[in-house]
Amino acid sequence: DFRIQVRDYNTKNGTIKWHSLRRQKR
């Protein structure tokens, strides 16, 4: 598997969370 994770800046307790890519289909 080859994936990209982006950082979530909105975590309230300062922990770093990573999200896999979301996508939007149009």
Next chain:
Amino acid sequence: EWIKFAAACREGEDNSKRNPIAKIHSDCAANQQVTYRISGVGIDQPPYGIFVINQKTGEINITSIVDREVTPFFIIYCRALNSLGQDLEKPLELRVRVLDINDNPPVFSMSTFVGEIEENSNANTLVMVLNATDADEPNNLNSKIAFKIIRQEPSDSPMFIINRYTGEIRTMNNFLDREQYGQYSLAVRGSDRDGGADGMSAECECNIKILDVNDNIPYMELPTQSISIEENSLNSNLLQIRVIDLDEEFSANWMAVIFFISGNEGNWFEIEMNERTNVGTLKVVKPLDFEAMNNLQLSLGVRNKAEFHQSIMSQYKLTATAISVTVLNVVEGSVFRPGSKTFVVNSNMGQNYKIGEYVAWDLDANRPSTTVRYVMGRNPTDLLAIDSKTAIITLRNKVTMEQYKILGGKYQGTILSIDDALQRTCTGTIVINLENGGWKTERPNVNGSTTSAYGLTSGGVTTNGYTTGGGVGTVTFAVGTNGYGVGTGVYQPLRDNVHFGPAGIGLLIMGFLVLGLVPFLLMCCDCGGAPGGGAAFEPVPECSDGAIHSWAVEGAQADPGVLANSAVPCIPVTNANVIEYVDNSGVYTNEYGAREMQDLGGGERTTGFELTDGVKMSGGPEICQEYPGTLRRNSMRECREGGLNMNFMESYFCQKAYAYADEDEGRPSNDCLLIYDIEGAGSPAGSVGCCSFIGEDLDDSFLDTLGPKFKKLADISLGKDVEPFPDSDPSWPPKSTEPVCPPQGTEPTGGGHPPISPRFGTTTVISENTYPSGPGVQHPTPIPDPLGYGNVTVTESYTSSGTLKPSVHIHDNRHASNVVVTERVVGPISGADLQGMLEMPDLRDGSNVIVTERVIAPSSSLPTTLTIPDPRQSSNVVVTERVIQPTSGIVGNLSMHP
């Protein structure tokens, strides 16, 4: 097309504190060394070095401040390489979006806009359109410019409105009056962030010239209403009539035309207009006759050269201005009427034969003159005699052949009537036709006279100083025969030339005499010469009527007491053509609609947002209903024609997607947007729809969590074959307009017909959100059927817990002009009862779309009722979203029962 919104950075600030912004990982790293590489714009293409990657860990850092206006987004191509530099994976793309900040103010295309508009234009008439641009992100609040008139000169009352979105300047009312103000200057401010306080602004100036229309009725100003003029005279400046008109000087709206309504039947008068001064000069161009009419009433009217404007057309009434003209009598004396008279003489008529009479006519008394005496004037061959009192003309002698030959068969002489009291003379012409035959050749009996033989008089009447005035004298010479000389003044007896034959000598001398005398006599014949020269040669005029007229040019007798023109039309001081009431409460009150959108790309994200397109529904002052009357109607029409802003919707959901992407996983973001815009305003032809999904990259299972209705729509959107909904109501339209609400919790109509496209010109927006729910979820709240008929109604409420089944109510939309989808998701609220708190307007007359989305969440400030305004009068899109979360502190009228 898959669009990925994976990472974001904000322009104009240091994003390095957020590093690493992303990381890539390959499972191949578990059993071999993997080198991660990135490339693309901002990496190995200009601008270089914005992003860097840790080749070993795969962490991607941002290193520089970026400018969205330069690079709106970056695509980072990510690769995983083995130790040989070979790709271990198929490259991935990481999209980094640069979030916009409001770092660009609006810029007007011109510093001063110039326009013009006719006065009296209807309210809401387009004057000009202002144009400004903002370099910030399109379809973003940062670039959304709101225009506002901040100043008007003159500032008496606001006369213009501006459409805050389009920059169209229109008239606020129909009271523009060039005669009051010929030009207006406006200062207009354009502010981004939709005019918000945090926006950036720019200003421009607008100069609006007010064009003239013929909306003022002219009127005349007379120095006097009574004038007099002598009979028989002409006058080139009898009266000056000034015309007052308030319209633009020297224009056709100002120039007047004065015309005769009555009184000038004899065409005695003319009026000449001076277009520089708007003064008319009354002239007498044909002499008046006192004896025929000694007083007349001139009736004058005035209008403009140009047609009256329609605004005053009905007000104009032809108003007559009277001028009394007195004709003054002038002693005219006697004249011969007609000016000549013809008689016939034959050879049978002897001496003293009365051939007729030729009486002068007394013009003042209008009868044969009794005050003149008559004398013969020119009397060729001394043929005639006239009785000085009776004017009876007689033959002196029987006409001889010689006379007949001299006269050539036709006698033409003159008689004079002499008025000793008036010292006037008038001339009449006598013509006698001598009928051929029977003339005798005997020598006529010559009475002793001043002339010899058959001499003749040449203008031979000395008037003894009587004024003859300007007439044209008749000078006639007859050539004598048989040795009879002719002469007047210089007379040469023929007997001095005895050596020549009498006829030859006579002819010779006569020739010289004629040659010498003619120029001399012509010089002496000064028509209208100075009177009083008793011995001067004064020819008698031989005008047709024999009168000697003195055509003087005299000025009008000015009446010092200038009379006011009582017939001046009433000119309104102000334009009283008030046709509608307009609220002038402010200049900046022209917003036809308003939109508000939470900028979800920013740091201050909220979970609720409101989008209003067209009519803003509640609370705020920026609604179309601001203006009554015409303005309001126009505004509403404009709202109605606004249509669906696809760009805005697109941006809206993109940002929404982005917002959800950054949120916790605790909230699955299953958004479905299906937009039908069939040939609507601004719709691309043939567009079918648009469906947006937010979900895991490789997981479309979220579709399964959709309600059947949205799943159906999603299937349509994805191009899957769907089974049509059965025609559940073939007898459409129903006789009853009562809504049909199936029992709660019933299964949707399986395999129902697809959402048939509404009729042309309609727009449908369906929005759905699902949220996690807990135990105790309230059953869906029944919603009154918003449509009576002619529409499609899909009402669905469900929860993603799967324990509740949505209720679906579908109308046949074959006759639809609206599609309304209302969906509610009631979160884990215990004891909530929304019955009665939700109101849905009747949309049967509208062509609208309402998307209502609610999430019940904890809140302590619930409104007492949730009301959806009645959009029947508009055709807009309303998306309302509220977040209400479970709370124990719900107050007010919202009662939630278990």
